[in-house]
Amino acid sequence: MIELNEEQIDKKGYKLHIxxxxxxxxVHITAKFRCLLKRETVTKRALLPFVLQQGTKRYTTSxxxxxxxxxxxxxxxxxxxxxxxxxxxxxxxMTIANQNYLSDQHNILTDGLNLFxxxxxxxxxxxxxxxxxxxxxxxxxxxxxxxxxxxxKMHYANMRMIDEMCKEEPYHLHVHGxxxxxxxxxxxxxxxxxxxxISEDPLDLYVxxxxxxxxxxxxxxNLFDRDLSKHLDLDISSETPVVNEVKDIxxxxxxxxxxxxxGYRTHTKYADKDYPALQVFNAIFGGFPSSKLFIxxxxxxxxxxxxxxxxxxxxxxxxxFSGIAPTDYDRAKAIILEQxxxxxxxxxxxxxxxxxxxxxxxxxxxxxxxxxxxxEVLYNQQLADSSRSVSEFIDAVExxxxxxxxxMANKIELDTTYFLTAKGGQSNA
Amino acid sequence: xxxxxxxxxxxxxxxxxxxxxxxxxxxxxxxxxxTYGVFTTDYGSIDQSFVPIDSxxxxxxxxxxxxxxxxxxxxxxxxxxxxxxxxxxASANAFTSFTKTAYLFSATSEVDKNTEILLDxxxxxxxxxQSVEKEKGIIAQEIQMYDDQADWRAFFGIIGTMYDVxxxxxxxxxxxxxxxxxxxxxLYSCYHTFYHPSNMTLTLVGQFDPEQMIALIKANQAQxxxxxxxxxxxxxxxxxxxxxxxxxxxEMPVAVAKCMVGIKEEPKQDSQTFIKEELLADMxxxxxxxxxxxxxxxxxxxxxxxxxxxxxxxxxxQFAFSVIGGNTSDPDKFAKTVKSQLESFKSYQLRKEDxxxxxxxxxxxxxxxxNSTSEIANQVSQYQxxxxxxxxxxxxxxxxxxxxxxxxxxxxxxxxxxxxxxxxIAEAS
Numbered sequence: 053m054i055e056l057n058e059e060q061i062d063k064k065g066y067k068l069h070i071x072x073x074x075x076x077x078x079v080h081i082t083a084k085f086r087c088l089l090k091r092e093t094v095t096k097r098a099l100l101p102f103v104l105q106q107g108t109k110r111y112t113t114s115x116x117x118x119x120x121x122x123x124x125x126x127x128x129x130x131x132x133x134x135x136x137x138x139x140x141x142x143x144x145x146m147t148i149a150n151q152n153y154l155s156d157q158h159n160i161l162t163d164g165l166n167l168f169x170x171x172x173x174x175x176x177x178x179x180x181x182x183x184x185x186x187x188x189x190x191x192x193x194x195x196x197x198x199x200x201x202x203x204x205k206m207h208y209a210n211m212r213m214i215d216e217m218c219k220e221e222p223y224h225l226h227v228h229g230x231x232x233x234x235x236x237x238x239x240x241x242x243x244x245x246x247x248x249x250i251s252e253d254p255l256d257l258y259v260x261x262x263x264x265x266x267x268x269x270x271x272x273x274n275l276f277d278r279d280l281s282k283h284l285d286l287d288i289s290s291e292t293p294v295v296n297e298v299k300d301i302x303x304x305x306x307x308x309x310x311x312x313x314x315g316y317r318t319h320t321k322y323a324d325k326d327y328p329a330l331q332v333f334n335a336i337f338g339g340f341p342s343s344k345l346f347i348x349x350x351x352x353x354x355x356x357x358x359x360x361x362x363x364x365x366x367x368x369x370x371x372x373f374s375g376i377a378p379t380d381y382d383r384a385k386a387i388i389l390e391q392x393x394x395x396x397x398x399x400x401x402x403x404x405x406x407x408x409x410x411x412x413x414x415x416x417x418x419x420x421x422x423x424x425x426x427x428e429v430l431y432n433q434q435l436a437d438s439s440r441s442v443s444e445f446i447d448a449v450e451x452x453x454x455x456x457x458x459x460m461a462n463k464i465e466l467d468t469t470y471f472l473t474a475k476g477g478q479s480n481a
Numbered sequence: 482x483x484x485x486x487x488x489x490x491x492x493x494x495x496x497x498x499x500x501x502x503x504x505x506x507x508x509x510x511x512x513x514x515x516t517y518g519v520f521t522t523d524y525g526s527i528d529q530s531f532v533p534i535d536s537x538x539x540x541x542x543x544x545x546x547x548x549x550x551x552x553x554x555x556x557x558x559x560x561x562x563x564x565x566x567x568x569x570x571a572s573a574n575a576f577t578s579f580t581k582t583a584y585l586f587s588a589t590s591e592v593d594k595n596t597e598i599l600l601d602x603x604x605x606x607x608x609x610x611q612s613v614e615k616e617k618g619i620i621a622q623e624i625q626m627y628d629d630q631a632d633w634r635a636f637f638g639i640i641g642t643m644y645d646v647x648x649x650x651x652x653x654x655x656x657x658x659x660x661x662x663x664x665x666x667x668l669y670s671c672y673h674t675f676y677h678p679s680n681m682t683l684t685l686v687g688q689f690d691p692e693q694m695i696a697l698i699k700a701n702q703a704q705x706x707x708x709x710x711x712x713x714x715x716x717x718x719x720x721x722x723x724x725x726x727x728x729x730x731x732e733m734p735v736a737v738a739k740c741m742v743g744i745k746e747e748p749k750q751d752s753q754t755f756i757k758e759e760l761l762a763d764m765x766x767x768x769x770x771x772x773x774x775x776x777x778x779x780x781x782x783x784x785x786x787x788x789x790x791x792x793x794x795x796x797x798x799q800f801a802f803s804v805i806g807g808n809t810s811d812p813d814k815f816a817k818t819v820k821s822q823l824e825s826f827k828s829y830q831l832r833k834e835d836x837x838x839x840x841x842x843x844x845x846x847x848x849x850x851x852n853s854t855s856e857i858a859n860q861v862s863q864y865q866x867x868x869x870x871x872x873x874x875x876x877x878x879x880x881x882x883x884x885x886x887x888x889x890x891x892x893x894x895x896x897x898x899x900x901x902x903x904x905x906i907a908e909a910s
Contacts, residue, residue: 115775125844196808200736305734309629341572354617354619355622410590414571
C-alpha cells in the first residue's frame with residue numbers, strides 16, 4: 053500500500069513538511085503563504101509574484117537571477133496566486149535535479165534552497181521600496197495578462213459566472229487583481245505589503261524527494277526561520293447563502309462556440325463527513341467521460357465536445373462546463389438539468405457507483421504520482437485540518453452508498469446559470 | 482525480449498518486435514502507482530495521400546480524417562470503449578498529431594485487463610454510416626472551440642504562412658466543411674492501411690512484471706490475423722525550402738494582439754543528425770528566448786512581451802520548423818525586432834560557459850521529464866518512430882560540442898526561411 057510519508061515539523065515561524073518519496077528524479081520545494089481574500093490586498097498580492105521574480109538582492113536583474121537558476125541544472129522557479137475557498141494562497145515552487153542522477157559533485161540542493169530563500173526573503177530593495185521601474189514594468193505585464201483573460205473563453209465564462217454567483221462573498225474576488233487598483237499601487241506600498249506577508253502570513257514549506265542519501269533536515273536547518281510580528285489565526289469559516297432564486301445570465305461576444313456554465317452550492321466541504329459522498333456524486337454526474345453529462349450532452353445528443361463538472365472543496369461549490377453551438381442553449385440546458393434531476397431521483401445503478409469509486413481512487417493515486425499533486429493533497433489536508441491517510445481516503449470512498457449519493461444530490465442547490473454566446477444571440481448559428 | 486539497463490538514470494527497458502511486426506517497449510517503474518499505456522500508429526494528419534492496402538491506386542482523403550478516425554475507434558456496435566476502461570478503474574484518452582495517432586490509458590489497478598482492452602479496441606474497428614454522421618456534430622464543436630482560441634489560430638497561421646502545399650499546414654481536426662465529406666468507407670480504407678501492427682508501437686510504463694506482460698501481449702496478438710505486412714506508399718507534395726509568404730495576418734475579436742515568427746527548416750532523415758539538430762534547436766531557442774535569455778530581455782526592455790512569450794521547435798522527418806511568439810502590444814515592432822535578432826544568428830558566437838550552462842539546464846529538464854509515467858511513455862514511443870532511443874538523449878546531449886552549436890546557429894537563418902504571422906485586434910462590429 054502506498055502511503056504519504058509526510059513528516060510535519062513545527063519550525064520557528066512556519067511549518068515544515070518533509071515528504072520522502074522514491075518516485076522522482078528531482079527535488080521539489082513549495083512554499084505556501086495564505087491570507088483571507090480581501091479587495092484591499094488582492095491586487096497587491098497578485099502583483100507580488102511578478103516583482104519578486106525580477107531579481108534578488110544578490111542577483112539584481114531578472115536575467116542574472118534566471119541564469120543562476122539555469123546554472124543549477126536548470127532549476128525551475130515559479131510563483132503564483134490561487135484561491136482556496138476564501139483564502140488567497142501565494143505559492144512559490146522550485147524543482148531541482150536530484151544529485152543522485154548527476155556526475156557533478158557540487159551540492160546543488162544547498163544552492164537551490166539558498167536561491168529559493170533569496171527569492172522569497174531577500175528581494176531587490178533600495179530605500180525601503182522595490183525598484184519603481186521594475187514595479188511599473190510588471191504592472192504592465194499583469195495588466196496585459198488581466199486583459200487577455202477575455203480571450204480564453206472557458207476561463208472568462210467561469211470567472212464571470214463566479215462574479216455573479218458570489219457577488220456578496222469574498223470568493224468572487226479575482227486572484228489576478230483589478231486594473232483600477234493596479235494603477236494606484238506604488239513601489240513603497242507594495243514593499244510594505246510584502247513585509248506584512250513574510251512576517252505575518254501563515255507559511256507551510258513542503259520539501260519532497262528521495263532523501264535516502266540526503267540529510268534534508270540538516271540542509272534546511274534554520275534557513276527559513278521567521279520572527280513573526282504577530283500570530284494570525286485566520287477565521288476561514290464562511291456562511292453559504294441560501295439560494296432564493298436561480299439567476300440566469302446571458303452575455304454576448306464575438307465568438308463561434310457558446311460557453312454554458314452552471315454554478316451550484318454543495319454546502320459540503322473537505323472535512324465534512326459527507327464529503328466522500330460528494331466525490332462519488334460528482335464522478336457519476338460529470339467528473340469523468342463515463343458520467344451522465346458526457347454521455348447525454350455529448351454522446352447521445354452530439355451537442356458538445358466537452359461537458360463536465362468539477363467541485364470546489366473549501367467553499368462548497370460545484371460547476372458544470374460545456375461548449376455548445378449558440379443555437380443549442382435551450383436543449384443543452386434542459387439536458388443538463390435533467391441529469392441533476394436523475395441524480396436526485398437516484399437513477400443510477402450499483403455498477404455505476406462501483407465504477408465511480410474505482411475512478412476516484414485511481415485518480416487519487418495518480419495525483420500522488422505527481423510531485424505537485426502530492427503537495428496539493430497534503431496542503432488541502434492542512435487547510436481543512438483533516439489529515440487522512442491513503443487507506444482512510446479509500447475506505448471513506450468505498451463506504452459511500454446509494455442513499456448517501458441521493459442525499460447529496462438533494463443537498464446540492466443550483467444558484468446561477470451563465471451563458472456566453474455569439475452576438476446576435478441564439479438565432480445566429 | 483531485449484533488456485537494456487541505463488545506469489545513469491537507473492532505468493531498465495525491455496523491447497521486442499512481435500512476429501506480426503508490432504514493436505513493444507516496456508519500462509517497469511514499480512515505485513509509481515500509475516501505469517500508463519500508449520498504443521501509437523505512425524499515421525497523422527499529414528498522411529492524406531497514399532495507396533490503400535487493398536488497391537493499386539493513389540487516393541487523397543478529406544482533411545481531418547486521421548483525427549476523425551481516432552474519435553470513431555472508441556465507438557463499437559454495442560458500446561463506447563471509454564466504459565470498458567472505466568469499468569476497470571482506468572481513464573482513457575487519445576490524440577492525433579501531424580504524424581501520429583496515439584491511444585492511451587492510465588490505471589492504478591487491473592493493468593493486464595486494461596492493456597488487453599487497449600489492444601483489442603484499437604484492433605477491432607466498427608464504423609457505421611449513422612455513427613459517422615453523429616460524430617460530425619461533436620467534431621464540429623471541437624473545431625469551433627479551437628477557432629475561438631487565438632493561440633491555436635496563431636500557431637496554424639504561422640505554419641500556413643511558411644508552407645505552400647505541405648499538409649502540415651492543414652488543421653489537424655480539418656474544417657467543419659471538410660469533415661462533412663468523410664464516409665465510413667474512407668475510415669476503413671485509412672484504418673486498414675495505417676493500423677497494421679507493423680506500423681504501430683505499444684509502450685507501457687509503470688507497475689507490472691515485464692515477463693508476464695510480454696507473454697500477455699504475445700498471446701493477445703497471436704489470436705489475431707492481419708493481412709500480409711505491407712509497405713505503405715505515402716505521398717507528400719514537393720515543398721520549397723523557403724517560406725511560402727514572408728508575412729500574413731488575421732483579425733480576431735481579441736483584447737491583446739499576437740505575433741508569431743517562424744523559421745522554416747530542412748527536415749533531416751538521418752536519426753543521428755535529426756536528434757542532434759533537435760537538441761540544438763531546443764537549446765538555442767531556450768538560450769535566447771527563455772527568461773534568462775538575452776533576446777527575451779531585449780523584448781522585455783522594449784515593452785514588447787508580457788510573460789506569455791513562447792517558443793518551440795516542431796521537427797519530424799517530413800518537415801521541420803521553429804516558432805517564437807506570444808501576446809504583444811505592438812505586433813509590427815515585435816516582428817521587426819525578432820527578425821533582426823534572428824538575423825544576428827548568422828554571425829553569433831556562443832561562449833563556452835553559456836553553452837555548458839545550457840547543457841546543464843537541458844539535463845535537468847530531461848530528468849524532470851522522467852518523473853512521470855505518461856511523459857516517459859509518450860516520449861519513448863514518439864522517438865521510437867524516429868528510430869531514436871529516448872533514454873540515450875542524456876549521453877547524446879553530453880556529447881554535443883560548442884562547435885556543433887555555433888555551426889548550427891550560424892546556418893539556421895537563410896535569406897528566405899523566416900515568416901511572420903499576426904493576430905490583430907478586430908474593431909468591434
